[in-house]
Amino acid sequence: MADAPPADNEPGLGRAARVLVVLGGLAIISGVLIGFIGGAFRWLLLHAAAFREQLSTWAHTVPFGWVAVIGFCAAGAIVAILLVRLSPESAGSGIQDVEAVYRQQLPSPPLSVVPVRFAGGLAAIGSGMVLGREGPTVHMGAALGAGVGKAAGLDADDHRLLQTAMSGAGLAVAFNAPVGGALFVIEEVTKSASYRLIVPTVLGVGAAIACARLVIGDHPDFLVHHVPNPPMYTLPMFLVFGVLLGLLGAAYNALVVGLVNLDAALSRVPAVVRAGVVGALIGLALFVDPLTVGGGDALTQLLLTGQAFAPPLLLMYLLIRFVAGPLSYAAGTPGGLFAPLLAVGALLGTIFGQIVLVMAPSLGADFLIAMAIVGMSTMFGATVRAPLTGIVLIVEMTAVTTVTVPMLLAAGAAVVTAMLVKSAPVYDSLREITLRARS
CATH class of the missing domain: 1.10.3080.10 (Clc chloride channel)
Known part of the structure; x- marks a missing residue:
């Protein structure tokens, strides 16, 4: 009896593989974009944090220095909220927006999210508000994925999938954690797994982290010496x-x-x-x-x-x-x-x-x-x-x-x-x- 043909030669799997090639290629393009943009965002936040500490130190050396510190932080929050008026989708975290888009409860984020998230996040987080950098990078990654998907002529389902996958790339860049970023897409955003989702996610995350590390360096976010196993x-x-x-x-x-x-x-x-x-x-x-x-x-x-x-x-x-x-x-x-x-x-x-x-x-x-x-x-x-x-x-x-x-x-x-x-x-x-x- 002749051997059965390899499964990879089945027409259905062949078409699926071609789709993955397209989605994977677009994910890499999107990953490069969020890698450099997210890396620049993190680099600027590091410098903003250093300036913030210097400002606080200086304020203790001059009369009424506290006024300058309070004014600086209040101005940062006001600038950020004014920028949100240009793109209301940019308020808050953005992670819940990504999840809503995946569930077809909201339309895909427009590209206007990217500059507003970047500048508004820099103003708010940089001025000292107790917020995380991952919210803006997740949403910027999702918006870039959706934008690249639309520009490539993907149908609604596929460009929505690409925005979902690239949200993980945004999280990965925020914490320099590629596996965590990919897992975030599966465990938190979609609560499901398939090759159609996993392949663009891992390719996009890989490209994003490679580019971000050119900006922020290749090292863990926290330096910790060896910690022994607890008894x-x-x-x-x-x-x-x-x-x-x-x-x-x-x-x-x-x-x-x-x-x-x-x-x-x-x-x-x-x-x-x-x-x-x-x-x-x-x-x-x-x-x-x-x-x-x-x-x-x-x-x-x-x-x-x-x-x-x-x-x-x-x-x-x-x-x-x-x-x-x-x-x-x-x-x-x-x-x-x-x-x-x-x-x-x-x-x-x-x-x-x-x-x-x-x-x-x-x-x-x-x-x-x-x-x-x-x-x-x-x-x-x-x-x-x-x-x-x-x-x-x-x-x-x-x-x-x-x-x-x-x-x-x-x-x-x-x-x-x-x-x-x-x-x-x-x-x-x-x-x-x-x-x-x-x-």
Whole structure:
């Protein structure tokens, strides 16, 4: 009996392969674009953060220097909200928009999103608002993918697929985490997987990261020395930690949604006034301590290098950032939730670790670093409800793999706890708010 022909020669698979070639090629083009644009965005934000710290230091050396700091932050928020008027789709994170487009609840983002997200995000995040860089880069990547797909004459389904795939490239660029960016598309945006989605996603992410690294360098976002595996007897403790963060993640989500709804209820007050007031409050915090504002990378890096902080100071950072993140987001300027969440998680992990060390000092200072890493991924899982994406992102951002088992245990406990208290994933709630507002 003659052998059956190879499966790859079947006509249906041949057509599918040709479609993947087209989608993959367009994804690479889109990835190159978001790689350079997102890389430039991150580079400028780094310089803005350095200027912000210098401004705060200078303000303490002159009379009424606090006025200049508050004015700077308020002006940044006002400029950002004025830019949003040019492209209303550019408000907030953009991740919920990407998800709504994938579900055919909203049209694909226009290319006007790219310059407004870039400039508005730079004004808002650069001035110190507690927002994440990933929101703008995700939405810029999605808009570029949709634009390239339309220019190539793809039908509605395929250019929508391309915008979805390129949202992952945007996230990858934001955190220099290619696998995490690709997994984000599957676990969070689409909650499904197929070759038609996976192939353009991995090609687009690969091209984006290669180009972004030409701008921002090829190194993990956080420099962390070797962290030893926590002892086996500590593993149950990570389940307890996960339960606690599940509850705190639910509270964080409720605060985000509540403040967004409150901002909408205050619509009689001009948006520039609302944003300016939030910016002024952020400016006051910046004057007091630069580590209380911005995306939180500087504070997270200090925690991950074992910098010792007194417990009252850690609690101050936690309380301010726990409120300032949702408050900044509610102002409606371009910016995301991910990066500030990671700083909150690192703070919670460090505080929990300090409590454990009182009872078991033999665990040593490295245990605090392990707890900070676990806190980052667990808080992400509790609020976004994408635990694998959170774990992979943090592994890539820290290049630490020795605490993956505690990360899995804590993330699983956090997700279950958040579900038990009936807390919706934050982007599901924000998507519903966005759809109501635009209807």
